[in-house]
Amino acid sequence: MPDKHYKQIVILSGKGGTGKTTVATALSEIAEAKVVIDTDVDAANMHLVFDYYINSEYDYYGGKKAEINSDKCTQCGICESVCRFDAIKEFKVSRTSCEGCGFCFRVCPDDAISFYESKSGVYSECELEDQSKFYYAQLLAGEGNSGKLVSEIKKKAYEQVKENVKWIIIDGPPGIGCPVNASLSGVDFVVIVTEPTQSGLHDLKRLINLLKIFKIPSGVIINKYDINTDMSNSIEKFIRPEGISLLAKIPFDKKFIKAIQNSKSIIEYDHAYIDTFKTIWNDIQKVILN
Amino acid sequence: MVISIASGKGGTGKTTVACGLASVTNNCVYIDCDVEEPNGHILLKPKITLEESSYKIIPKINNDLCNFCNKCTEVCEFNALLNFKTEIYLIDELCHSCGACTYFCPQKAITEVKKENGKIRIGETSDNILFYDAYLKVGEASAAPLIKKVKNAYKGDGPIIIDSPPGTSCSMLEAVKDSDFCILVTESTPFGFNDLKLAINVLRQINIPYGIVINKYDENFSLLDEYIHDNQLNLLLRIPFRMDIAESYSKGELPTETVKDYKVMMLDLLEKIKKEIVKKEYA
Numbered sequence A: 001m002p003d004k005h006y007k008q009i010v011i012l013s014g015k016g017g018t019g020k021t022t023v024a025t026a027l028s029e030i031a032e033a034k035v036v037i038d039t040d041v042d043a044a045n046m047h048l049v050f051d052y053y054i055n056s057e058y059d060y061y062g063g064k065k066a067e068i069n070s071d072k073c074t075q076c077g078i079c080e081s082v083c084r085f086d087a088i089k090e091f092k093v094s095r096t097s098c099e100g101c102g103f104c105f106r107v108c109p110d111d112a113i114s115f116y117e118s119k120s121g122v123y124s125e126c127e128l129e130d131q132s133k134f135y136y137a138q139l140l141a142g143e144g145n146s147g148k149l150v151s152e153i154k155k156k157a158y159e160q161v162k163e164n165v166k167w168i169i170i171d172g173p174p175g176i177g178c179p180v181n182a183s184l185s186g187v188d189f190v191v192i193v194t195e196p197t198q199s200g201l202h203d204l205k206r207l208i209n210l211l212k213i214f215k216i217p218s219g220v221i222i223n224k225y226d227i228n229t230d231m232s233n234s235i236e237k238f239i240r241p242e243g244i245s246l247l248a249k250i251p252f253d254k255k256f257i258k259a260i261q262n263s264k265s266i267i268e269y270d271h272a273y274i275d276t277f278k279t280i281w282n283d284i285q286k287v288i289l290n
Numbered sequence B: 001m002v003i004s005i006a007s008g009k010g011g012t013g014k015t016t017v018a019c020g021l022a023s024v025t026n027n028c029v030y031i032d033c034d035v036e037e038p039n040g041h042i043l044l045k046p047k048i049t050l051e052e053s054s055y056k057i058i059p060k061i062n063n064d065l066c067n068f069c070n071k072c073t074e075v076c077e078f079n080a081l082l083n084f085k086t087e088i089y090l091i092d093e094l095c096h097s098c099g100a101c102t103y104f105c106p107q108k109a110i111t112e113v114k115k116e117n118g119k120i121r122i123g124e125t126s127d128n129i130l131f132y133d134a135y136l137k138v139g140e141a142s143a144a145p146l147i148k149k150v151k152n153a154y155k156g157d158g159p160i161i162i163d164s165p166p167g168t169s170c171s172m173l174e175a176v177k178d179s180d181f182c183i184l185v186t187e188s189t190p191f192g193f194n195d196l197k198l199a200i201n202v203l204r205q206i207n208i209p210y211g212i213v214i215n216k217y218d219e220n221f222s223l224l225d226e227y228i229h230d231n232q233l234n235l236l237l238r239i240p241f242r243m244d245i246a247e248s249y250s251k252g253e254l255p256t257e258t259v260k261d262y263k264v265m266m267l268d269l270l271e272k273i274k275k276e277i278v279k280k281e282y283a
Helices: A020-030 A078-082 A103-107 A146-160 A178-184 A198-214 A229-242 A254-261 A272-289 B014-024 B040-044 B071-075 B100-104 B144-153 B170-176 B190-205 B222-230 B243-250 B262-282
Strands: A007-012 A034-038 A052-068 A113-128 A133-139 A167-171 A189-194 A218-223 A245-250 B002-006 B029-032 B047-061 B081-083 B088-090 B110-124 B130-136 B160-163 B181-187 B210-217 B235-240
Touching: A007 A020, A007 A178, A007 A272, A020 A034, A020 A167, A020 A189, A020 A218, A020 A254, A020 A272, A034 A146, A052 A133, A052 A146, A078 A103, A103 A113, A103 B100, A113 A146, A133 A146, A146 A178, A178 A198, A189 A198, A189 A272, A198 A218, A198 A229, A198 B040, A218 A229, A218 A272, A229 A245, A245 A272, A254 B190, B002 B014, B002 B170, B014 B029, B014 B040, B014 B160, B014 B181, B014 B210, B014 B262, B029 B040, B029 B144, B040 B130, B047 B088, B047 B144, B071 B081, B071 B100, B100 B110, B110 B144, B130 B144, B144 B170, B160 B170, B170 B190, B181 B190, B181 B262, B190 B210, B190 B222, B210 B262, B235 B262
Parallel strands: A007 A167, A007 A189, A034 A133, A034 A167, A189 A218, A218 A245, B002 B160, B002 B181, B029 B130, B029 B160, B181 B210, B210 B235
Antiparallel strands: A052 A113, A113 A133, B047 B110, B081 B088, B110 B130
């Protein structure tokens, strides 16, 4: 198979709130010939910073839901007894608890349960000011299958990727579970954004273990490194023997919060940061292309 | 009394508030439901007394009994079973443990077996907080079953404080459901604000009363205050952005022990929530 004409990088953190989106938006604005995807479908935030217009919107059907037709139901209770998700009580299906396994629908002796495709989110194909494509999604409240939505939005992006695209930059979700796994598929490099706190390091270690399973190379950015320089040193000490490069250390600066409050990326808010992130982006490219 | 702490956006301060609240609530139980990245133990420093594996149930196909009739692959809504004609192959990451394949197999060729999906830990802190947390096995995709397990691991009553994972999907829902009250921790940014609104939507759907804590409060971001005011939402507490709180957290300290006036804020928060729960019971 010929090499793809683009490289994919995803920004992850393990712990939430370390600055994934701040880094992802800044890198996205610096990178050229790119596609940007926000895969934090639980709580997407990149669109709050970017200027974009929406080309198309798509409904996402993440799975099916069961519903009991009370006219046909004889209240035998078999459905409730087989449901392992405690989704059926008093001959009603709780939409939020239903996993969409269809067991009740198939087992009902009275054919009283319908099983239908259910809309569980929306995603949008957008264009940024430089005409790059940008995709983001929103899972409906309390829906499951966020990993599947991540896969679907990525698939849409791949389908539409143009020949001249060199980079796909993906803002990832927190954690190490199913949406993270989905955001990682096909990725060439992971930028891990961590912070110098006990929790930051704890969660970083778990994320790095996950990346070992997927065998994806990564580099680390320590955000707000000067909040606790001892912890920052511990993080550096931890990643070195793992063969993970330190991409950058970013100092704590209230301007990062101000930028978000003004719905701007840090480099748009304070041009002094353009060089900082250009350097980071160059270093990332060097690490990946080596 | 079950109080859950959730947020939508990650890193707003859920765990700090949850642990702070636990430390001022007498004889309480703290359950860390952020099983992908549990951090409560870092602040509460419990002595772990029991650690045990947690399992999910997956089907095991006996290929000697199987006649490859395809029934199991048909009833599996998650495409976790593949029929290779000489073998039924299970992709266990996709299995939701619903049990349908086992039930419907005409050959009775499927049994259910346990597969480790993480571990659950139980402990106690020096000031008598009963502590529970769980670690999702690295590489395991679905967190919700383990969240349910760790919640169910504690059977007694008494005040229970549940630390939810971030987000607004099935994991968060599993953590907060059945709570008497949910504290939503947000921060003074459009990100925090946006994700707060998403989290509120979830709680409205499942009818859980909630109140809001604005962490790292910054009066310059007035949109959030206006929204809370205009929609008559229950604002419980504003915690200012302060370097001493950030530093204390970075060292893994419990802020009620090291940060001046944090304990007072938490006691005040607890009183307000108690009143809310009483109000709900009379309503």
